Structures are given as C-alpha cells and as structure tokens.
Amino acid sequence: MSTSELPDIEVETETELDEDDHLRPEFIRAVLDAVADGNDEEARSLVEPLHPADLADLFELTPGEQRAALARAVASLLDADVFAEMNDYVREDLIDALEPHEIADLAAELDTDDAVAIIEDMDEDEQRAVLRALDPDDRAAIEEALSYPEESAGRLMQRELIAVPEHWTVGDVITYLRGHEELTTDFWEIFVVDPSHRPVGTCALSWILRTPHWVPVADVMAREQTLIPVDMDQEEVALRFQKYALISAAVTDGGGRLVGMITVDDVVHIIQQEAGEDVLRLSGAGEGDINEPIRLTVRTRLTWLVVNLGTAMVAASVVGLFQGTISRFALLAVLMPIVSGMGGNAGTQTLAVVVRALATNQLTSSNTTRMIVRELRIAAANGLSLGLLIGVGTFVVFGNRDLSLVIALAMVINNLVAGLAGVVVPVTLDRFRVDPAVSSAVFVTTLTDTMGFFAFLGLASLAGLGA
Incomplete structure (x- = not known):
C-alpha cells in the first residue's frame, strides 16, 4: 500500500506544554477558570495527563490565594510524587492544609530522603503528630534521618537499597x-x-x-x-x-x-x-525564591542593605578627610565615583571566580598563592588599560595633565586592591569555616570603595590639585 492510500489519522497533539516544556499560559488559565467555576471534573481531566513534575509546576505558577481551591479540585491526583517535585514554599502551604494522617500517608509512599524533605520544615508538634501516624519502620527511618545535621548526607540518603x-x-x-x-x-x-x-x-x-x-x-x-x-x-x-x-x-x-x-x-x-x-548570597538576596514570603525576603535583603549602609559610611569618612582638597578642586567630586565604581566591579568579577573555585574544590591551600599571583597579573593588566583610557579621556575633556595622571594611577591602584581582596577575603573566610559566598561581597566592596577614594584623593593632594 502506498503512502497516498493510507487513511487519514488525526494525530492528537500535546497542548499543555510549549516547545520549551513549560506549561502554556492558556492551559493554566483554562484549569484555573474551571476551578473558579466549580467544575472540578473538567479541571481534573485537564490536569490528569500531566507528569508529576509538571503538575508541581502548575501549583507553583498558580497565585497563592488560588492554590487551596486548585488542590481541592484535583486532590485525587496529588500523590507523593507531585509533592516531592514541588517548590519548598509551595509544598509547605499545601502541607499546612492537610491533616497529620494525610501527611503520614504521603510520607509512607516516598523514599526516606523525600519524606524527610516534607517533614523537616514542620513545627515540632506537627512533626510528632505525623511521626505518630507512621508505621514503626517508617517512623524509625525518618527519625534517624532527622537526627543528622541539615544538608548532610544523612538527610540526603535513602535507606531503600540492595x-x-x-x-x-x-x-x-x-x-x-x-x-x-x-x-x-x-x-x-x-x-x-x-x-x-x-x-x-x-x-x-x-x-x-x-x-x-x-x-x-x-x-x-x-x-x-x-x-x-x-x-x-x-x-x-x-x-x-x-x-x-x-x-x-x-x-x-x-x-x-x-x-x-x-x-x-x-x-x-x-x-x-x-x-x-x-x-x-553574593548579592545578599537570600534564597531568591520567588515563592518565598515577602516578609522573609524583606528581612533578608534589608539586613545586608543595612550592613552595606555601614560600609558606605566608612567610605564616606575617607572622603571627609579630603573635603578641603575637594572644595578647592570640585572636579575631584565628579571623577572619584568612577575610580571606586570600577574597582568594585573588578572586585566582584574576581570574587565570583574565587567563590566558584572554592565551591568546586578547584582552589585549595596548595594553589592559593598561584591564584593570588594570577589575579594580580589580571588586575594589573586591566588597571593599566582602564587607567590609560580614563587618563586620556580626562585630559581630552578637562585638559588637565596632573588630574589625568592622578586618576590613571588611582585606577591602577584600586584594580590591584580589587584583585587582591577578591582572592584573599573569600579564602580567609573559608579558612575560618565561614561561607565566603555570604559575606565576602561586603568586605570586598568596602575595601575597593575605601581604597578607591583614598588613592584618588590622596594622590590629588600630593599633586597639589586645587592648591
């Protein structure tokens, strides 16, 4: 039989996901409209073909105030696999609406590591209620896992093996x-x-x-x-x-x-x-989860912003030491943010590379010195290039040779400081068992801002600008 003689067959196409395997907006609207209209049967028929991971995505993409209604509508499809795939905050919202015995039923269906992920963030009283509802063997396994430190192999492992x-x-x-x-x-x-x-x-x-x-x-x-x-x-x-x-x-x-x-x-x-x-953590944005409650996000970000405010005051105090020079030569106030800003950017680049190297064990005590030398060579090359550009640009715009030399030298100095700080700060914190991703940025930014202002204004004073 030739292909032209084959009967026409209607091919059913997937409409839930787009070409990037994301849930289509129109599909999400159709499900939520069915839930809003009280048509739970239609909502279930739409959701039933979804993979557990896609169903978890549906809940994450649903506005918080509509998740409970969606959960009630498709409750028969919410099995342990769906909860295991969910974002922590979304899962916590839904878990809060369940009874202890219902949570225990879910936990019993999961591998130990996934069950622990559900139970570990619950309040102590709720944990005890759920554990009491579990079979003795499951309860013993989960209690043992909870006895290990958070983010350890004991929490991550599963007991089911051969x-x-x-x-x-x-x-x-x-x-x-x-x-x-x-x-x-x-x-x-x-x-x-x-x-x-x-x-x-x-x-x-x-x-x-x-x-x-x-x-x-x-x-x-x-x-x-x-x-x-x-x-x-x-x-x-x-x-x-x-x-x-x-x-x-x-x-x-x-x-x-x-x-x-x-x-x-x-x-x-x-x-x-x-x-x-x-x-x-390098940016001080906390977990950065878009499902995180706003009050937690504000608290995390505000904490680091307050710390940064304190470091900014340190940098401002350095500027205050040279206010006489600035008042006599106002162009310094125009140009000094360039030096500190470029130093901060250079420090951030080095810091990102070093934190990643520490996290992946590429940077150890055996090659720290080589890393410092490498970053100083990069900083010197970048500093000389940027210093030449800003020096020529300053001379073209303002026609002041001394000012051009001062800003060029300050740029070189601050880039060297940025390169050195970008390595030494995270490595030192790591040696003291402090997560370098959490607090390195504050120290590096403070050093580059302070040294940028100090180098530029100090050289300007030595050069007698404004005298």
Missing part, C-alpha cells in the same frame, strides 16, 4: 531479587557487605545480568568504591559524584557500616541548589 553478602553467587542474588517483593525497585547497583554490614564492593546490574549464575559475587564485584560518611555536607557529596562520575554511592556511619545510599538524581538537585545559593 545489599548482599560477598559469599553469595550471582544466582543467589537473582533469586533474592525475584523472591522478595518488598525490596526497592529503583537501584542501579548492588552493594556487597561483610558480616559486620560494612561495604566491601559493588556490582552493577549489567554485571549481574551478564554473568553466569554459578560465579561468586566476590569475583565480579568492584572493590574500589566511593564511600560517603553520613555527616558529610551535601555540597561535598555533590562534588564527589561529579569528580568520580557516580550513579549511586554507599553512605556509612561512624563505624563504617552501610546505612543508606545516595543516587545521582538527588545530587543533580543539590548541584543546582548550591550553585544558585552562591550566586544569590
């Missing part, structure tokens, strides 16, 4: 996997443990499937493996996954016993979260 003794054969493993329905179904490798339940190796599923039944597991397992201490920070966990290209990794307690595993899907989320946090 572990077998090293004296088994491949056939024993396959029989075990097929004969126990309660085992987890989501895993990529099998952990091999000794009699004390300490991990001694791993077997990829592909090895198990392709190896004869009679072969001992000890003969096919990989003895080299990356073990994650239960108290390791999640950022360090992500770096290990990235460095060693891991799909999953065993988590061990203080005695070296296997207590859980971390999978790459959780680590991808952590990498995205940590990278975003560092960028936002």
Whole structure:
C-alpha cells in the first residue's frame, strides 16, 4: 500500500506544554477558570495527563490565594510524587492544609530522603503528630534521618537499597531479587557487605545480568568504591559524584557500616541548589525564591542593605578627610565615583571566580598563592588599560595633565586592591569555616570603595590639585 492510500489519522497533539516544556499560559488559565467555576471534573481531566513534575509546576505558577481551591479540585491526583517535585514554599502551604494522617500517608509512599524533605520544615508538634501516624519502620527511618545535621548526607540518603553478602553467587542474588517483593525497585547497583554490614564492593546490574549464575559475587564485584560518611555536607557529596562520575554511592556511619545510599538524581538537585545559593548570597538576596514570603525576603535583603549602609559610611569618612582638597578642586567630586565604581566591579568579577573555585574544590591551600599571583597579573593588566583610557579621556575633556595622571594611577591602584581582596577575603573566610559566598561581597566592596577614594584623593593632594 502506498503512502497516498493510507487513511487519514488525526494525530492528537500535546497542548499543555510549549516547545520549551513549560506549561502554556492558556492551559493554566483554562484549569484555573474551571476551578473558579466549580467544575472540578473538567479541571481534573485537564490536569490528569500531566507528569508529576509538571503538575508541581502548575501549583507553583498558580497565585497563592488560588492554590487551596486548585488542590481541592484535583486532590485525587496529588500523590507523593507531585509533592516531592514541588517548590519548598509551595509544598509547605499545601502541607499546612492537610491533616497529620494525610501527611503520614504521603510520607509512607516516598523514599526516606523525600519524606524527610516534607517533614523537616514542620513545627515540632506537627512533626510528632505525623511521626505518630507512621508505621514503626517508617517512623524509625525518618527519625534517624532527622537526627543528622541539615544538608548532610544523612538527610540526603535513602535507606531503600540492595545489599548482599560477598559469599553469595550471582544466582543467589537473582533469586533474592525475584523472591522478595518488598525490596526497592529503583537501584542501579548492588552493594556487597561483610558480616559486620560494612561495604566491601559493588556490582552493577549489567554485571549481574551478564554473568553466569554459578560465579561468586566476590569475583565480579568492584572493590574500589566511593564511600560517603553520613555527616558529610551535601555540597561535598555533590562534588564527589561529579569528580568520580557516580550513579549511586554507599553512605556509612561512624563505624563504617552501610546505612543508606545516595543516587545521582538527588545530587543533580543539590548541584543546582548550591550553585544558585552562591550566586544569590553574593548579592545578599537570600534564597531568591520567588515563592518565598515577602516578609522573609524583606528581612533578608534589608539586613545586608543595612550592613552595606555601614560600609558606605566608612567610605564616606575617607572622603571627609579630603573635603578641603575637594572644595578647592570640585572636579575631584565628579571623577572619584568612577575610580571606586570600577574597582568594585573588578572586585566582584574576581570574587565570583574565587567563590566558584572554592565551591568546586578547584582552589585549595596548595594553589592559593598561584591564584593570588594570577589575579594580580589580571588586575594589573586591566588597571593599566582602564587607567590609560580614563587618563586620556580626562585630559581630552578637562585638559588637565596632573588630574589625568592622578586618576590613571588611582585606577591602577584600586584594580590591584580589587584583585587582591577578591582572592584573599573569600579564602580567609573559608579558612575560618565561614561561607565566603555570604559575606565576602561586603568586605570586598568596602575595601575597593575605601581604597578607591583614598588613592584618588590622596594622590590629588600630593599633586597639589586645587592648591
């Protein structure tokens, strides 16, 4: 049969998502209009084809005051997978509207790490009520996870894994996997443990499937493996996954016993979260989540703005030392913000590079000196280039040779200060176990503003401008 003889078949096209896999605005309006009209059946029929991640996006894109009505309309579709994909603040709003036993039902369906993510931000009384409603095994696992520090491997790991003794054969493993329905179904490798339940190796599923039944597991397992201490920070966990290209990794307690595993899907989320946090902390914008309550956003941003106000007063006090020079030569007041502003921009560039290098372990104590030298060379090159440009420009506009030389030298000096501060400040904070992404920008900006004003006005006084 030729293609021209084939019957016309109407192809159903996806209308919920656009070409970038974002929910279409008209689709969101259609769902919310159905909810507003009380037509819950239509709302459910529209939402039912959505992937759990897209349904979570729908709630995040819905105005806060309409989320409760949407949740009631599509309640039968709100399963644990949807809650696991939700933004923390949106999920918290919906969780607040549920009864403890309903939250417990959701938590029981989730992996331990996802259940902990739902319960950990609840008030203590609500936590206890939810934990009481859980089965004893689930309650014990979640309580143990909550006992570990926040953002640690213990909070991130899941307890559902496959572990077998090293004296088994491949056939024993396959029989075990097929004969126990309660085992987890989501895993990529099998952990091999000794009699004390300490991990001694791993077997990829592909090895198990392709190896004869009679072969001992000890003969096919990989003895080299990356073990994650239960108290390791999640950022360090992500770096290990990235460095060693891991799909999953065993988590061990203080005695070296296997207590859980971390999978790459959780680590991808952590990498995205940590990278975003560092960028936002550099600006003092807090978490930067558009679903964060306004009062929390105001409090976070205002705190850093007040700190910046104090540093601005420090810079202003330096200007006050030279008010006599400024009053005699008013052009200084016009030009000095250029020096401090360019220094601040240069410092921010260096700071961003250094904070990222620290976060990814590219910058360590072994190469700090080399990093400082590198950034000083870059700062010198940039400072000379900018100094030449601003010097020539100042001479062309104002025709004052001394003023041109002063601003050119000040630009070079402040760029060198910016380059040095952009490395030394975050590295020093990191040595004292202070997150360099949080407070480095304040110190670097203060140094570049202060030194910019001091260099420019000090050189102007030495040159006798306005005398």
